[in-house]
Amino acid sequence: MIQFIYLVPLFPLLGFLINGFGWRTIPKNLGGIIGSTSVLASFVVSLLIFFEVKNGANATVTLFDFIQSGKLSIPLAFRIDSLSSIFLLIITGIGFLIHVYSTSYMHEDEGMVKYFAYLNLFVFSMLLLVLGANYLVMYMGWEGVGLCSYLLIGFWYKNNDFSSAGRKAFVMNRIGDLGFLVGMLLILFNFGTLTYTDFFGQLNNGLEPVRNSVYNWIAICLFIGAVGKSAQIPLFTWLPDAMAGPTPVSALIHAATMVTAGVYMIARSSLLYNLAPNALQIVGWTGAATAFLAATIAIKQYDIKKVLAYSTVSQLGFMFMALGMGAYTTAVFHVMTHAFFKALLFLGSGSVIHTMGGEQDVRKMGGLGKHMRTTQITFLIGCLAIAGIPFFSGFFSKDEILASTFAQNKSIYAIGIVSAMMTAFYMFRLYTLTFTGKFRGTHEQEHHLHESPSAITIPLVLLAVLSVIGGYVGLPAVITEHHTLSQFLSSSVTNGLTEHLTHNTEWMLIGISSFVAIAFSIYGYMANRQPNFVPNTGLAKVLENKWYVDELYDAIVVRPINQLSAFLDRFVERMGIDGFVNGVGKSVRWGSDRMRLLQTGQVGFYIFIMVLGMTILFALGFFWIG
Amino acid sequence: MPIQYYLFLSFALFSIGIMGALMRRNAIIIFMCIELMLNAVNLLLVAFSKLYNDASSQIFVFFIMVVAAAEVAVGLAVIVMMYRRVHSVDINILNRLKH
Amino acid sequence: MDLFEILFWILTIGAISSALGVILSRNPINSVICLIATFFAISGHYVLLNAQFLAVVNIIVYAGAIMVLFLFVIMLMNLNADVEPQKSRLVQFAGIISGGILFLVILAALRDSKINGTLEKSANSVGLIENLGKTLFQNYVLPFEISSVLFLSAMIGAMVIGKKEPSNDLPERSPNQN
Known part of the structure; x- marks a missing residue:
């Protein structure tokens, strides 16, 4: 089966081509079926491949030579091992659920077939990203998902704010992509290859005479790419704005899959990062800072999707924390559980928005639980999972992250535990405001409240089940020595040196995080039972305005650039370039006005000039030049 | 007999041709001066052919003659046409053509 | 001598x-x-x-x-x-001067050139028709053929240029004939 790996990205590509070329003619239902079926087919193939990989198979399948120049050879090849097969399952599995969800959610939209084309293109690019056997194929997928993200954020392009949000995401991503590109070129320059196996082989035998700083530089450049894609400080502001897109898009791209591409890349390059301790420090601290900052902002947001967006940023920060500790498998574990519960939460919020007729402000909600029981329960499960309540999936992965930080860097651990605290608080604040209490919206909205159709609830239920049981693939060491996921991944990801904690310490850490999660969940619930929305003051106002980061960027980057370009436009463009171009034209015209007079029509004069010129050329040629 | 003598002779003929082309206004005379220049070149080629014992340059003389003959045919036709139009072969009258 | x-x-x-x-x-x-x-x-x-x-x-x-x-x-x-027609004295003088200068320049250039050699007085067979024919038809067949095309076109060109122009006094087409 493993040699048929190309089928996995092929199906979504076909779906994209069919829907993309026929989006004017294909009926909506058919478009949805084509989109969903193609991803389902990929999922089936991925599942079969996963079982083969589980039995120890791994392979590099070369489709054709992509770039062949001198000693450089970059094939279009797919690498199938434990890491990529896990991601395959996450992408196609959750992708399929979200496609099914979208068939109902987007049914009223006239661009539904186009939407599915984009979504399929996204799945294709994402699969390319995780399947690539070298950095170049990964980069192709990397750019592809960036493009799809842009297209889908600005899907309702008639709204100016939405399309500028898309632009913002694209530009921010480009900044990161430049880092990735530079890192890639550094690898090519220093090691002469982009293929993982060759590159890591050279790293492993350690014969390559490369200075340590080179490892750090490559690692940092790649990390800059990850910062852009995975919305870390300082490039995180695009992700909350990206919620302008349709909600299933937020669930698929901006929560479950695309934003974890950075984590995937660093986990894939684990051998490189193990050699670059300074870069790992930067990764860890960036993750910690992002987790904390985003969590503080999420506390004071009123837009249901904005809260989830900031919580995504915060959770991504957790993953980078784990990466920074060299605990790559832990990060991948959290990617997986986070994909389950965050997709669930987004889809739940989509269900809420759907029933509220497009209203996203939690101040206008409340008491929705009575009308939509399935959504309420699944959303609650998602909240429990993300808050880290014991026995839900998020608990296991988050606890593992915190344990790894505790072992290596106590200050990052402190930041992590505070962020986890805030996570529990704001998630239950969101839940309480949305589903309990009295309804605060208009009468008309209240009249329309209803449970969503089954195409929406079934994915919710499935994701809820996964959110509950997803954590049991990675039970902590104190319960069992047999960490399924990390053993599975060990064939393709090499964790850094981690100090092993004693069982007592680990029990203590589990106790602390469980206590924090439960306590702050309850606090979040209690504190928002009787909400009164007074305008925020002081620190709360700063938090509501997202620490004024957007304004800061506006002041230090956007406006100076605008001024610079206005200056360049006025002086360099208009006066310099235009002046030069027009000046050339004018001087030629002026000169030809004068030169015209030389054309007398006297043939004798022409001959005379010719002879004169000939003489001069002869003289020059013979006496000065020759 | 040094080759320089022939070089001198053909340069002299060539320069006389040029002088004629510059001095005269009669288009036919100018034409003849051009023929003179061509012949000067031919003479040079033949002299070098003798110097290097190589037949190729004599072949080039043939080609020059061919081209000259073709040129004369067309050129004289043009001059006849011009004479028919303006009843003169004075090249200074040719600037009327631009009107 | x-x-x-x-x-x-x-x-x-x-x-x-x-x-x-x-x-x-x-x-x-x-x-x-x-x-x-x-x-x-x-x-x-x-x-x-x-x-x-x-x-x-x-x-x-x-x-x-x-x-x-x-x-x-x-x-x-x-x-x-x-x-x-005669050109003015000045123009004739200028013509002679410039032609003379060209002559002098070439001669001066010749003085520095490395062309040296003496023409043998004995006869050789290079210029005989047999040799020339062989060279022409062995090495220069293509230029030879092309020159025939040149001749043909020159002949046609001379005839086209030299023949009387068609008179321009054809009756003008009235605009409403179309």
């Missing part, structure tokens, strides 16, 4: 003086006659240089065909010294 050199000097003086005659004589007919004399002198040089075939061709083609064409045209136009 042997016979070769005597002949060389005679022919050289003849060529240059008759060439001067071409450009100095006022009557075009005299110019043509002088040019023919020049060509004969040059043909004599060809003989001296063992290019017998070329000498014959030169006389036939240049002195015979081309110059007769010139004469024919001149007589057709009835040109003579009276109608011969």
Whole structure:
């Protein structure tokens, strides 16, 4: 089966081509079926491949030579091992659920077939990203998902704010992509290859005479790419704005899959990062800072999707924390559980928005639980999972992250535990405001409240089940020595040196995080039972305005650039370039006005000039030049 | 007999041709001066052919003659046409053509 | 001075003086006659240089065909010294000066050149028709063929240019005929 790996990205590509070329003619239902079926087919193939990989198979399948120049050879090849097969399952599995969800959610939209084309293109690019056997194929997928993200954020392009949000995401991503590109070129320059196996082989035998700083530089450049894609400080502001897109898009791209591409890349390059301790420090601290900052902002947001967006940023920060500790498998574990519960939460919020007729402000909600029981329960499960309540999936992965930080860097651990605290608080604040209490919206909205159709609830239920049981693939060491996921991944990801904690310490850490999660969940619930929305003051106002980061960027980057370009436009463009171009034209015209007079029509004069010129050329040629 | 003598002779003929082309206004005379220049070149080629014992340059003389003959045919036709139009072969009258 | 050199000097003086005659004589007919004399002198040089075939061709083609064409045209136009246009003294002077300068420049260049060699007086067979024919049809077949095309086009061109133009007094088309 493993040699048929190309089928996995092929199906979504076909779906994209069919829907993309026929989006004017294909009926909506058919478009949805084509989109969903193609991803389902990929999922089936991925599942079969996963079982083969589980039995120890791994392979590099070369489709054709992509770039062949001198000693450089970059094939279009797919690498199938434990890491990529896990991601395959996450992408196609959750992708399929979200496609099914979208068939109902987007049914009223006239661009539904186009939407599915984009979504399929996204799945294709994402699969390319995780399947690539070298950095170049990964980069192709990397750019592809960036493009799809842009297209889908600005899907309702008639709204100016939405399309500028898309632009913002694209530009921010480009900044990161430049880092990735530079890192890639550094690898090519220093090691002469982009293929993982060759590159890591050279790293492993350690014969390559490369200075340590080179490892750090490559690692940092790649990390800059990850910062852009995975919305870390300082490039995180695009992700909350990206919620302008349709909600299933937020669930698929901006929560479950695309934003974890950075984590995937660093986990894939684990051998490189193990050699670059300074870069790992930067990764860890960036993750910690992002987790904390985003969590503080999420506390004071009123837009249901904005809260989830900031919580995504915060959770991504957790993953980078784990990466920074060299605990790559832990990060991948959290990617997986986070994909389950965050997709669930987004889809739940989509269900809420759907029933509220497009209203996203939690101040206008409340008491929705009575009308939509399935959504309420699944959303609650998602909240429990993300808050880290014991026995839900998020608990296991988050606890593992915190344990790894505790072992290596106590200050990052402190930041992590505070962020986890805030996570529990704001998630239950969101839940309480949305589903309990009295309804605060208009009468008309209240009249329309209803449970969503089954195409929406079934994915919710499935994701809820996964959110509950997803954590049991990675039970902590104190319960069992047999960490399924990390053993599975060990064939393709090499964790850094981690100090092993004693069982007592680990029990203590589990106790602390469980206590924090439960306590702050309850606090979040209690504190928002009787909400009164007074305008925020002081620190709360700063938090509501997202620490004024957007304004800061506006002041230090956007406006100076605008001024610079206005200056360049006025002086360099208009006066310099235009002046030069027009000046050339004018001087030629002026000169030809004068030169015209030389054309007398006297043939004798022409001959005379010719002879004169000939003489001069002869003289020059013979006496000065020759 | 040094080759320089022939070089001198053909340069002299060539320069006389040029002088004629510059001095005269009669288009036919100018034409003849051009023929003179061509012949000067031919003479040079033949002299070098003798110097290097190589037949190729004599072949080039043939080609020059061919081209000259073709040129004369067309050129004289043009001059006849011009004479028919303006009843003169004075090249200074040719600037009327631009009107 | 042997016979070769005597002949060389005679022919050289003849060529240059008759060439001067071409450009100095006022009557075009005299110019043509002088040019023919020049060509004969040059043909004599060809003989001296063992290019017998070329000498014959030169006389036939240049002195015979081309110059007769010139004469024919001149007589057709009835040109003579009276109608011969003359340039002003100044222009003539300028022409002589510039031509002389060119001559001097080339001569000066020649002085520095590395072309050196003496022409042997003994006869060789390079210029014989057999040798030339072999060279022409072995190495220069393609240019030879192309020159035939050139001739054809020159012939057609001369006829097209020389024939009487169609008169322009065709009845004008009235606009409403379309």
